[in-house]
Amino acid sequence: MAIKYEPVIGLEVHAQLQTKSKMFCSCAVVDSVSETPNNAVCPVCSGMPGTLPVVNQLAVEYGIRVALALECQVNPVSIFARKNYFYPDIPKGYQISQYEQPLAENGKLNIKIAEGQKTIRVRRVHLEEDTGKLTHLNGSSLIDLNRAGVPLLEIVSEPDMSSVEEARAYAEALRDILRYLEVNSGDMEKGVIRFEANISVRPEGTDVLNTRVEIKNLNSFRALERATAFEIQRQEKVLEAGGQVDQETLGWDEDNEKTYSQRSKEDAHDYRYFPDPDLPPLVVDKAWLERVTATLPELPRAKNQRFMEEYELTAYDAGVLTAEKAVAEYFEAALKKLPENISPKSLANWMTGDLFSLMNQADTTVADLKLSPEALAKLIGLVAKGEINQSTGKTVLVEMFSSGKSAAEIVEEGGLKQVSDEGFIADLVKQILGENPDAVESFKAGKETIINWLFGQVMKKAAGKANPNVVRAELDRQLKEA
Amino acid sequence: MSSFFELSLKGLQTGLRDSSFTSRELVTDALERIAKFEPHLHAFLYIESEPALRQADEADKRLASGDKQEFPLLGIPIAIKDVLTVEHMPATAGSKILEGFIPPYTATAVKRLQTAGAIVIGKTNTDEFAMGSSTENSAYGLTHNPWDKSRVPGGSSGGSAAAVAARLVPAALGTDTGGSVRQPASYCGVTGLKPTYGRVSRYGLIAFGSSLDCVGVFGRSAEDVAIIFEIMAGPDPSDATSSDTAVRTTKFEKQDLNGIRIGVPKEYFIEGMQAEVQEKIRAAISQLESLGAKIQDVSLAHTEYALPVYYILAPAEASANLARFDGMRYGPRVNANSLFEVFSKTRGEKFGSEVKRRIMLGTYALSAGYYDAYYGQAQKVRTLIKQDFETAFKEVDLIACPSTPRTAFEIGAHAGDPISMYLEDVFTLPASLAGVPGISFPAGFDELGLPIGMQLLAPEFREDLLLQTTHIYQQATEWHKQTPPTFDAEKI
Ligand SMILES: [Zn+2]
Numbered sequence: 001m002a003i004k005y006e007p008v009i010g011l012e013v014h015a016q017l018q019t020k021s022k023m024f025c026s027c028a029v030v031d032s033v034s035e036t037p038n039n040a041v042c043p044v045c046s047g048m049p050g051t052l053p054v055v056n057q058l059a060v061e062y063g064i065r066v067a068l069a070l071e072c073q074v075n076p077v078s079i080f081a082r083k084n085y086f087y088p089d090i091p092k093g094y095q096i097s098q099y100e101q102p103l104a105e106n107g108k109l110n111i112k113i114a115e116g117q118k119t120i121r122v123r124r125v126h127l128e129e130d131t132g133k134l135t136h137l138n139g140s141s142l143i144d145l146n147r148a149g150v151p152l153l154e155i156v157s158e159p160d161m162s163s164v165e166e167a168r169a170y171a172e173a174l175r176d177i178l179r180y181l182e183v184n185s186g187d188m189e190k191g192v193i194r195f196e197a198n199i200s201v202r203p204e205g206t207d208v209l210n211t212r213v214e215i216k217n218l219n220s221f222r223a224l225e226r227a228t229a230f231e232i233q234r235q236e237k238v239l240e241a242g243g244q245v246d247q248e249t250l251g252w253d254e255d256n257e258k259t260y261s262q263r264s265k266e267d268a269h270d271y272r273y274f275p276d277p278d279l280p281p282l283v284v285d286k287a288w289l290e291r292v293t294a295t296l297p298e299l300p301r302a303k304n305q306r307f308m309e310e311y312e313l314t315a316y317d318a319g320v321l322t323a324e325k326a327v328a329e330y331f332e333a334a335l336k337k338l339p340e341n342i343s344p345k346s347l348a349n350w351m352t353g354d355l356f357s358l359m360n361q362a363d364t365t366v367a368d369l370k371l372s373p374e375a376l377a378k379l380i381g382l383v384a385k386g387e388i389n390q391s392t393g394k395t396v397l398v399e400m401f402s403s404g405k406s407a408a409e410i411v412e413e414g415g416l417k418q419v420s421d422e423g424f425i426a427d428l429v430k431q432i433l434g435e436n437p438d439a440v441e442s443f444k445a446g447k448e449t450i451i452n453w454l455f456g457q458v459m460k461k462a463a464g465k466a467n468p469n470v471v472r473a474e475l476d477r478q479l480k481e482a
Numbered sequence: 483m484s485s486f487f488e489l490s491l492k493g494l495q496t497g498l499r500d501s502s503f504t505s506r507e508l509v510t511d512a513l514e515r516i517a518k519f520e521p522h523l524h525a526f527l528y529i530e531s532e533p534a535l536r537q538a539d540e541a542d543k544r545l546a547s548g549d550k551q552e553f554p555l556l557g558i559p560i561a562i563k564d565v566l567t568v569e570h571m572p573a574t575a576g577s578k579i580l581e582g583f584i585p586p587y588t589a590t591a592v593k594r595l596q597t598a599g600a601i602v603i604g605k606t607n608t609d610e611f612a613m614g615s616s617t618e619n620s621a622y623g624l625t626h627n628p629w630d631k632s633r634v635p636g637g638s639s640g641g642s643a644a645a646v647a648a649r650l651v652p653a654a655l656g657t658d659t660g661g662s663v664r665q666p667a668s669y670c671g672v673t674g675l676k677p678t679y680g681r682v683s684r685y686g687l688i689a690f691g692s693s694l695d696c697v698g699v700f701g702r703s704a705e706d707v708a709i710i711f712e713i714m715a716g717p718d719p720s721d722a723t724s725s726d727t728a729v730r731t732t733k734f735e736k737q738d739l740n741g742i743r744i745g746v747p748k749e750y751f752i753e754g755m756q757a758e759v760q761e762k763i764r765a766a767i768s769q770l771e772s773l774g775a776k777i778q779d780v781s782l783a784h785t786e787y788a789l790p791v792y793y794i795l796a797p798a799e800a801s802a803n804l805a806r807f808d809g810m811r812y813g814p815r816v817n818a819n820s821l822f823e824v825f826s827k828t829r830g831e832k833f834g835s836e837v838k839r840r841i842m843l844g845t846y847a848l849s850a851g852y853y854d855a856y857y858g859q860a861q862k863v864r865t866l867i868k869q870d871f872e873t874a875f876k877e878v879d880l881i882a883c884p885s886t887p888r889t890a891f892e893i894g895a896h897a898g899d900p901i902s903m904y905l906e907d908v909f910t911l912p913a914s915l916a917g918v919p920g921i922s923f924p925a926g927f928d929e930l931g932l933p934i935g936m937q938l939l940a941p942e943f944r945e946d947l948l949l950q951t952t953h954i955y956q957q958a959t960e961w962h963k964q965t966p967p968t969f970d971a972e973k974i
Contacts, residue, residue, distance in 0.1 A: 050589060093807075
């Protein structure tokens with residue numbers, strides 16, 4: 001019988017911290033895609049002789065936020081170290097990172113898996129600076145140092161993930177936290193989050209530690225997923241064939257969907273880490289920790305839980321509404337303005353249904369909405385009060401979404417106010433029944449579903465403005481009397 | 483009136499303010515003296531004439547308008563060791579790898595002097611990347627000792643020491659990593675201060691050993707040195723290792739050393755040192771005693787380890803500090819077929835042998851498997867050396883000892899024997915490792931007429947005590963007033 005294997009996966013996540021200035025100089029952090037190369041560069045981040053690094057306190061604070069959200073112990077003293085290697089994209093010939101005493105250690109992150117939830121341990125969180133960017137062109141190489149010195153947070157997990165799905169769930173949960181904490185844009189296309197996966201496989205149920213490989217520079221969830229899956233399969237095949245997995249560093253070939261060897265164990269760099277004498281030990285005292293703790297927002301999982309309990313939302317609605325902090329905030333802002341007799345569930349329906357589909361079509365985010373939470377609440381209020389009916393409400397929402405006008409304005413201008421006047425509706429019903437004697441006959445013959453068709457005719461005649469409840473009641477009454 | 487070069491910095495300040503002479507006259511005279519003596523000394527790597535004269539005219543205008551209170555150095559020419567950057571002036575660090583490099587920024591220490599009105603007249607010679615004790619390691623030719631052309635001025639700040647000794651400038655900046663201000667001050671018979679680590683910003687100092695590098699000053703007297711030092715000292719937001727401790731202003735009113743306890747460490751009087759050095763330093767210590775100081779023995783037990791510790795830590799830091807010189811962004815590049823060949827050829831051809839030796843030493847000391855035994859161990863011993871000083875300074879206010887075991891050696895004397903060269907710094911290394919301030923000043927001459935330097939060391943941030951004590955000694959002695967014979971052109 002063939003042995004079943006299970007993967008052992010650990011992730012290193014490099015997240016750019018969205019500070020205004022770089023980690024060790026006052027250069028602006030600019031868009032790495034659109035900015036002119038080498039436009040945000042100074043003597044410090046271009047490694048000119050005699051220049052010195054000075055720590056960006058906000059980057060440290062962002063690092064502490066993440067560390068606390070991941071329930072890490074923040075070290076009272078951490079040390080910046082030099083990681084030495086030669087490459088044209090590191091101007092100083094070393095990268096300033098943290099090695100022996102990182103910013104924080106021993107945290108954890110709970111992820112959702114099919115069986116419920118799983119805790120992934122976080123080994124360390126440390127600060128470092130990004131490298132520059134090399135572009136190879138017609139046999140020469142161009143260096144852009146705009147990104148050199150941009151603050152990065154490296155978050156290293158323990159090898160606690162045992163499937164591709166878990167790796168993805170962890171990566172996504174981390175991305176959500178980074179966005180919630182407003183320390184990272186989560187804009188994957190711009191490379192603001194990058195992954196490195198450590199992978200080994202072992203016979204299922206054992207605790208053997210097999211040789212692991214490292215896949216570098218995975219820049220999307222998809223790449224992480226594909227590369228991890230590919231590598232697990234590759235290693236299983238090697239082991240099944242009685243072979244040995246080599247310890248090496250791999251790259252991911254996006255186009256051909258394969259990993260490839262970048263460096264073998266023998267060629268492994270000796271980075272000669274040592275404490276950077278230009279930077280005194282980084283001290284994070286209790287007062288600082290307390291200050292950051294006090295400003296920590298509610299995190300995605302806690303918010304999700306609270307939405308389900310406090311607002312009696314389904315797991316699905318709570319999940320969708322809390323996936324992004326801005327959406328959750330929009331929801332709660334609208335909720336505050338909602339008349340008391342309307343349930344949060346109804347607001348959730350409006351948002352996850354009509355509003356989200358409008359946003360999807362227009363490819364916009366909550367931040368760009370012309371429609372304020374108050375305006376949405378008012379619209380829902382109008383529908384609840386019966387001033388307009390549900391279907392008119394949806395039409396009004398479309399108009400509000402595109403023009404930013406208030407619901408009342410649109411209703412007024414379009415004369416969309418719902419008609420509940422029983423006399424008027426009774427006349428309409430009478431008219432429709434008179435025009436359709438066949439339908440009335442088949443109703444009498446027992447084909448009761450015809451009432452829906454008649455209802456549609458009445459509403460059409462009323463240009464959608466008639467109160468549907470009154471229409472139904474009137475239809476029922478007149479048909480029974482007919 | 484007497485020539486400008488006979489005046490102290492303080493004398494020049496007074497003369498300019500009194501309108502006894504102008505800055506243009508002063509700068510012109512300095513440039514003329516440089517033109518005359520430079521061929522025999524080679525103290526400078528770069529001389530700035532026209533811009534310096536323009537600045538002199540500006541200074542004269544200000545002086546005439548009475549706008550001078552905030553500019554204590556207004557119109558005074560100074561020289562800067564070429565490991566400190568000055569915007570728009572070449573910065574070579576004595577190395578071919580920085581040939582043609584013109585930095586777009588000025589070192590904080592220099593900037594503060596310029597803001598005070600000083601005119602930078604040129605950049606002085608240095609051992610390549612400040613690695614050396616003779617200035618022979620400069621890629622641009624060695625500097626001669628003004629007292630004896632066949633001898634070295636010391637190093638690595640040999641150019642600045644020689645320029646001040648030869649009276650080409652009233653004061654000059656140097657840097658001291660393991661003795662590079664104090665040792666050349668001693669060899670050239672001038673007063674040289676190495677401040678406490680972190681007292682003067684390192685921003686713009688082309689790094690050698692970042693945890694040791696200090697910007698120091700050469701002058702003809704403690705009084706002159708104090709003027710420069712106090713202007714450039716103090717915290718700098720661009721240097722995270724600069725200290726916030728308040729700068730103490732030196733008080734020069736005191737005439738005696740009553741109440742000052744001076745310790746004499748037995749570890750600084752060793753076998754093999756020049757007898758006359760020992761003799762003159764003992765005599766100078768007696769003089770301090772006669773001025774009122776209480777002299778007592780102290781021990782700095784780990785002194786003998788300073789040299790091996792230094793030659794692990796400084797090269798380790800240097801190996802990383804010098805990694806940026808890869809031919810990619812500035813300086814010359816040697817082209818080759820592959821990236822790594824470009825790196826190795828550029829560095830192989832443009833670094834000198836001493837620099838390469840130290841990069842190799844440092845790389846080794848940081849390598850996997852050796853780190854703990856070398857770098858880690860050296861750090862521990864450094865702590866012990868620091869503790870030696872802390873303990874000693876519980877008993878005494880200052881420590882007095884020779885600056886160097888011998889007077890200036892002949893050019894080429896240590897060629898091919900780096901270790902014997904390293905030994906020239908045994909008395910200056912411990913204070914560098916401890917981070918405490920030290921001063922060297924002339925305390926006599928040997929039978930060849932070469933200056934002998936006395937070193938005083940103080941607790942952290944007590945430069946004021948060093949300067950004050952040196953001043954009191956200099957009030958009572960004439961050694962610092964001696965001018966090298968080369969100062970007279972006829973004798974060269
Ligand atoms: Zn910068």
